[in-house]
Amino acid sequence: MSTHVNDANFDAEVLRSSEPVLVDFWAEWCGPCKAMDPILEDLSRELAGRVKIVKLDVDGNPSTVVKYNVRAMPTLMVFKDGEPADIKVGAGQSRVQLIKWLDQFAA
Incomplete structure (x- = not known):
């Protein structure tokens, strides 16, 4: 299961991670997110040890949402070495497309 992160632990879980991190900015009311x-x-599970995948609820974590200028859900943002490396907005990506995208950043 994906780890849930928040404003308080974002730095430790995402920015200081030794592996690339995909942050799923989502909301409970967002159908495409679900x-x-x-x-x-x-x-x-498939990318464990190569890419860490975490979820951040946009409604409960305004500081991180504002800092990274997230305006639509879902927003998928890859962080590598503590910095945003790439972003995809919307739910239009297939499983295969996501794997191909994440392989670029995999440890």
């Missing part, structure tokens, strides 16, 4: 959940859960 549609992405099974795919991201599978990927978190």
Whole structure:
């Protein structure tokens, strides 16, 4: 299961991670976010040790949302070496597309 992060532990869990981190900025009321959940859960197991996948609820964590200028859900942002490396907005990516995208950053 994906790890849930928040404003308080974002620095430790994401920015200081030794492996690349995919942050799923999501919201409980977001249908497309929920549609992405099974795919991201599978990927978190499949890519374990290569890419860390975490979820951040945008409604409860305004500081991180504002800092990274997240305006639409779902937003998938890859962090590598403590910095944002790439971003995808929306739920239009298939499992295969996400794997291909994340392989670019995999440890």
